[in-house]
Structure formats: structure tokens, C-alpha cells
Amino acid sequence: MIHVKNLTKRYGRTVAVTDACFSIRKGEIVGFLGPNGAGKTTTMRILSCFMPPTSGTVTVAGLDIMKDSLEIRRRIGYMPETVPLYPEMRVLEYLDFRAKLRGLTGRRRRSRLGEVVDQCGLGEVSRFLIGRLSKGYRQRVGLADSLIHDPDVLILDEPTIGLDPNQIRHVRELIKSLAESHTVLLSTHILSEVEMVCGRVLIMSSGRIVASDSPGNLVGLLKGNIQFVVEVAGPGEKIVEACRQIDGVLSVSGAGDAEWHRLTIESRKGGDLRTAIYEAIARNGWKLRELTVVHDRSLEDVFVSVTKDEDVE
Amino acid sequence: MRNFLTLWRRELDGYFVSSAAYVMSVVVLAITGLGFWGQARLNCGEPLRLDILVFWLPTIWLMVMIVATVLTMRLFAEEKRSGTIEALMTAPVTDAEVVLGKYASALTVFAVTFLPTILYPLVLRRFSSGIGPIDGGALLSGYAMFVLMGAFYASVGLFMSAVSRSQIVAAVMSFAALCGIFLLPGVLDHAIGGSGVAILRFLSAFEHIQDSSRGIVDTRAIVLYISCTWFMLFATTKVLESRRWV
Structure with a gap:
């Protein structure tokens, strides 16, 4: 649906986006992450035909953003970061x-109006002046605006910023429900949101795309070996032996007193062995009082590690 | 065309939902009315042509420049300041539609603001005994020139709004430009003595007002204002488009 090739954007001497390449398939929900000033908003503005790239090609639904700007704008729903409203x-x-x-007329316009007002929970405030609305409502008006023409592609720049937890959940559900028929690119700083909503993550740092994969894979990539800590009561050597037998275990080490043994089990990356460990212990009838994962990393760690260069600067 | 009408309508609503347009109309009419009254009183009992009374009010031309400035200053500057330009320009509308929609709305409000001045000659006719019949043709050509000049001034204001980020800056620049356009050629023409530099005479707003209010339809002036207006609107469209220049 969206293909970006060698996208570069310069503002005078500053380079906002450098040689970015990515593509988004139809029906995908893609989370767009990156530190402030990484070039996310610039990229989104280019995708929504607000400004042109310095070089590179961008196509949306097979149309070139330079040649078919109007047609693309008809198919895109774009919600800018600042949610500008009158x-x-x-x-x-x-x-x-x-x-x-957006060219909606007559009955279709009226019915779409009703739908987005319902979808975005604007029924109560539909006759209010926009200037009097709270931040959360303004945000929802912006979202309704980007949805009103039922676009194929939605580009949302931080759609949940400034919303309260209930509203965030509501918006998240809304975006999820749109996924079936829409392609969504959303930028956010809330990493848990990305893990919940997005099928894929693009991470941008200093104008470059530094990672592009599903949240699970990204976390998996980074994980390296995982360590589990268990505390078991039973015969020490037998326990160590039993744990070594578990598939995927690399090493078992640890010490204990006469009764309780505290072992550290290291496994290859990616696998969660907690169930297997428990089963091995239970099979032998030993007592278990602790079983924890030590290095369970999150998307946050991925984010920090791939965007680290920028922090150092 | 539909987009143009939608944009025109929105801008028009923008003028009339706030009190600004009404306040402006009242102030403008009060000041031009005072000017008219003063002029009429001053010349009481003297033989005086109607056109001088209506179109030679200094206050009315000052008001034209002020109104053209005030009506256009926010059109682009405010959209840029508040960021709504981003929402507007990512909607499927062309730059020309946006420029024309905004321009047409400013022109509409301009016309509405000055429409009541058409009462002046009628009032005069009603309350002065010895007045001859009103020269309808001269009145018409005078007003046509009035509208043409107003249209040009509004296009200058629109351009200034497009190049600045703040309404105040846009207002100052456009008012300065309009004063220059209105006064400079005529003043220079007088200063030099109206001899060698014919172009100053062609550009002089005084000259245009004088001719048209006597019922002389000079196509040179019409062409001048229409082409200048067209050029300013074209330039405004280019300024808006420059965002897309690589």
C-alpha cells in the first residue's frame, strides 16, 4: 500500500530523513517509533502530500505522491500531531x-458524519465550539476528521497523546477495528500501545529507519540468552541433571544449602522454558518456591538499544 | 468548483461568526459617514459635483485600505500560525482553489461592508432641494472603479498574509504596500510636475478615481487593476505552492 524508497528530506542544511526505505502492506497496522526529532513527523507529512521529499520515491496505493497528490490525498486520512482545528x-x-x-455529498456525507461521531464518541459535544473542547475531545475531533471519508490509508501522528487512560483504550480499540479494511501508520511514544495494536514496528533514529519488524521479533532479536532462576527443594545434583535434560537449556549453575537450591538456568534466545522447568521439577515431586525470568526484555529495551547513538550525542 | 464554494463558505462563516466583521462594518460606516457629512457641510450652498462628494472622501479611501488589510491579514497567516494549513493542504484541494476561496470571501465581505455607502447620493438627493438629477452612469463607473481597486488591494493583502506567519506582520506590510500603491504614483506625479514621466500618471490612483467618477471608462485603468489583481493572486498561489518546491 505504501512504498517508500530512498526517501531523503533536507531542510536547508539539516537533514531530517536520510535514505529511508520501507513498505507497508494493505491492512497492516504499523507503529512508527523514534525519539523526538527523529524524522517521524517529516516522513508522515511527506506521505500525506503536505511537503515533497528532497529525493527518493514514495507511492501510496500505487500512486506517486508528486504526480497524483490530489488522488492520494483523497485516499489518505491524516491526523497531524498538533491536531489543528478551527x-x-x-x-x-x-x-x-x-x-x-473530501468530496462527500448528500446522504453519504450525512451518514458518514453520524458514523464518525459515534465511533469517536463525539455525540455529547457535537454542537460545541471546537475552541471550548478539552484536549481529549479535540484529539477525537481530529481522529474523526481523518476517518470521515473512510480512507484506505490512515496516517496518525501520535493519536493518543493527551488522552486519559479510558480514551486511550477506546482509541486503541477503534484503530484495531479499522485494521480489517484500512492500512494504518501511527506514531507514538507509548510502547505498550505498539505492542498491543501494531503488527509491525518501524523505528526511526536520526532520520534513518533502524529497525522494522514485528514487536515480538524485535524483542526476540535483542534478547540473546535468557536466564531463569529457580529455587527448588530436593537432591541438588539430581535437580541440576534434570534441568540440563530440558530442551534448549545451555547451562545450569547454582548453589544451595541442605534443603533449598537456588539455580540459574540459561537458555537459548527466544524460548520461554518456565513451563518445561516446572514440569521437570513436578515430575520428580520436588518442591518449587520460585521461578522467574531474569532477562526478559521489552520493546523499551529494543527502542533504547537501537536509538542509543542519538542519546550519546 | 465545489471545493471553491466550500472554502468560500467556510471563510465567510469565519468572518461572520465572530463579532469582528460587524464591528469593522460599523466603524467603517461611521467614519466614512462622518467624512461624507463633513464634506457636505463644508460645501453647503456651493456648486459641487456629486462624484466629488462621494468618491473624493479621503476617509473612504483610507477605509478601503484598512478594510482590505484587516480582511485579508488573517487568511493565511493565521492558518500557518495555528497549523491548520496542514489539515487544509492535506485535504484534496488545489492551491488555486484555496487562494480563490479565501480571496472571494474577503471580497464578499468587502462588498458588504461598503454597500451602504451607495445611500450617500440618495440621501443627498432626498435632502437637498436644488440638486439636479443624479448621473447614474457616473455613479456606476465610479463604483466599478471602487470595486476594481478594492479587489486589487485585497489581493495585495492576501499575498502579504501568505508570506507572513503573523497577522500583525501581514497587516503592517500590506497597509504599507497599499499606502505606497495608492499615494506614491500620484504624489510623485505632482512633485515632478506631471511633465515627463507619463507612467506615474497611468499608475496614479487619483487619476483613476477622478476619471471614473466623472463617468469616463478608461480601459487602461481597468486592464491595469485586473492584471495586477490576477498577478497578486498568481503570486499568492505560488507562495502557497513553494512549500512543495524541493
């Missing part, structure tokens, strides 16, 4: 205006 307009009035600009 404060003097009322919510419905604004959405109606935006729907008209």
Missing part, C-alpha cells in the same frame, strides 16, 4: 466542512 467552528460544522472538501 476554534470558531462547531464540531459537526467542522466535520461537515471537511467531508465536503
Whole structure:
């Protein structure tokens, strides 16, 4: 759906995006991560035809952003980071205006208006002046605006910033429900959100795409070997032996007093052996009082490790 | 075309939902009305042409420049400041549609603001006994020139709004530019003595007002204002487009 090849964007002498390449398939929800100033917003602005790339090619739904800008804009729903709205307009009035600009007419416009107002929970405030709305509501008006023409591609720049936890959950559910028929690219700083919603993650750092994979794989890549700590009561050597038998275990070490043995089991990356360890112990009738994973890394660790260079600067 | 109408409509709503447009109209009409009253009183009992009374009010031209500035200053500057330009330009609308929609709305409000001045000659006719019949043709050509000049001034204001990020800067620049455009050629023409430099005379707003309010339809002036307006709108579109230049 979206293909980006060798995308570079310079602002005068500063380079915002360097040689970025990625593509997003139809129906994917892709999370776009990166430290502030990494070039996410710039990339999204280019995708939404707000500004052109300095070099490189970008196609959306097979259309070139330079040649078919209008047609692409018709198919994209873009929500800018700052959620710019006209404060003097009322919510419905604004959405109606935006729907008209997107070429929606007559009955279809009215029905879409009703749908997005429901989807985004704007029913209560539909007649309010936008300038009087709280940040959360404004955010939702922005989201409704990007959805109103039922676009193939949604580009959302930090859609959940400024929302309360309930609203974040609501928006997350909404985005998930859109996934079936839409392609979504969303940037965010909330990593747990990405793990929950996105099928794939793009991490950008200093204008480069530094990682692109599913959240699970990214975490797996980074993990390296995993260590488990167990405390078992039983005959020491037999326990060590039993643990060594478990598939995937690299080494077992540890010490203990007469009764309780505290062992550290190291396994190859990726595998969660906790169940296997428990079963091995239970089979022998030993007592177990602790079983923990020591190096369970998260997407946050991935984020920190691939964007580390920038932090050092 | 539909986009143009949608944008025009939105900008028009933007003017009239706030009190600014109403306040401006009232102030403008009060000041031009005072000017008209003053002029009429000053010349009470004298033989005086109607066109001088209506179109030679200094206050009305000052107001034209101020209104053209005030109406256009926010059109692009405010969108850029608040970031709404990003939402606007990522909607499927062309740059020209945006420029024309905004321009047309400013022009509409401009026309509405000055429409009541058409009452001045009627008032005069009603309340002065010895006045001859109103020269409808001269009034018409005078107003046509008035609209043409207003249209050009609004396009200058729109351009200034497109190149600046703040309404205040846009207002100052466009008012300065309009004063220059309005006064400079005529003043220079007078200073030099109206001899050698014919171009100053062609550009002089005084000259245009004088001719048109006497019922002289000079196509040179019409072409001048229409082409200048077209050029300013073209330049504004290019400024808007420059964002997309690599």
C-alpha cells in the first residue's frame, strides 16, 4: 500500500530523513517509533502530500505522491500531531466542512458524519465550539476528521497523546477495528500501545529507519540468552541433571544449602522454558518456591538499544 | 468548483461568526459617514459635483485600505500560525482553489461592508432641494472603479498574509504596500510636475478615481487593476505552492 524508497528530506542544511526505505502492506497496522526529532513527523507529512521529499520515491496505493497528490490525498486520512482545528467552528460544522472538501455529498456525507461521531464518541459535544473542547475531545475531533471519508490509508501522528487512560483504550480499540479494511501508520511514544495494536514496528533514529519488524521479533532479536532462576527443594545434583535434560537449556549453575537450591538456568534466545522447568521439577515431586525470568526484555529495551547513538550525542 | 464554494463558505462563516466583521462594518460606516457629512457641510450652498462628494472622501479611501488589510491579514497567516494549513493542504484541494476561496470571501465581505455607502447620493438627493438629477452612469463607473481597486488591494493583502506567519506582520506590510500603491504614483506625479514621466500618471490612483467618477471608462485603468489583481493572486498561489518546491 505504501512504498517508500530512498526517501531523503533536507531542510536547508539539516537533514531530517536520510535514505529511508520501507513498505507497508494493505491492512497492516504499523507503529512508527523514534525519539523526538527523529524524522517521524517529516516522513508522515511527506506521505500525506503536505511537503515533497528532497529525493527518493514514495507511492501510496500505487500512486506517486508528486504526480497524483490530489488522488492520494483523497485516499489518505491524516491526523497531524498538533491536531489543528478551527476554534470558531462547531464540531459537526467542522466535520461537515471537511467531508465536503473530501468530496462527500448528500446522504453519504450525512451518514458518514453520524458514523464518525459515534465511533469517536463525539455525540455529547457535537454542537460545541471546537475552541471550548478539552484536549481529549479535540484529539477525537481530529481522529474523526481523518476517518470521515473512510480512507484506505490512515496516517496518525501520535493519536493518543493527551488522552486519559479510558480514551486511550477506546482509541486503541477503534484503530484495531479499522485494521480489517484500512492500512494504518501511527506514531507514538507509548510502547505498550505498539505492542498491543501494531503488527509491525518501524523505528526511526536520526532520520534513518533502524529497525522494522514485528514487536515480538524485535524483542526476540535483542534478547540473546535468557536466564531463569529457580529455587527448588530436593537432591541438588539430581535437580541440576534434570534441568540440563530440558530442551534448549545451555547451562545450569547454582548453589544451595541442605534443603533449598537456588539455580540459574540459561537458555537459548527466544524460548520461554518456565513451563518445561516446572514440569521437570513436578515430575520428580520436588518442591518449587520460585521461578522467574531474569532477562526478559521489552520493546523499551529494543527502542533504547537501537536509538542509543542519538542519546550519546 | 465545489471545493471553491466550500472554502468560500467556510471563510465567510469565519468572518461572520465572530463579532469582528460587524464591528469593522460599523466603524467603517461611521467614519466614512462622518467624512461624507463633513464634506457636505463644508460645501453647503456651493456648486459641487456629486462624484466629488462621494468618491473624493479621503476617509473612504483610507477605509478601503484598512478594510482590505484587516480582511485579508488573517487568511493565511493565521492558518500557518495555528497549523491548520496542514489539515487544509492535506485535504484534496488545489492551491488555486484555496487562494480563490479565501480571496472571494474577503471580497464578499468587502462588498458588504461598503454597500451602504451607495445611500450617500440618495440621501443627498432626498435632502437637498436644488440638486439636479443624479448621473447614474457616473455613479456606476465610479463604483466599478471602487470595486476594481478594492479587489486589487485585497489581493495585495492576501499575498502579504501568505508570506507572513503573523497577522500583525501581514497587516503592517500590506497597509504599507497599499499606502505606497495608492499615494506614491500620484504624489510623485505632482512633485515632478506631471511633465515627463507619463507612467506615474497611468499608475496614479487619483487619476483613476477622478476619471471614473466623472463617468469616463478608461480601459487602461481597468486592464491595469485586473492584471495586477490576477498577478497578486498568481503570486499568492505560488507562495502557497513553494512549500512543495524541493
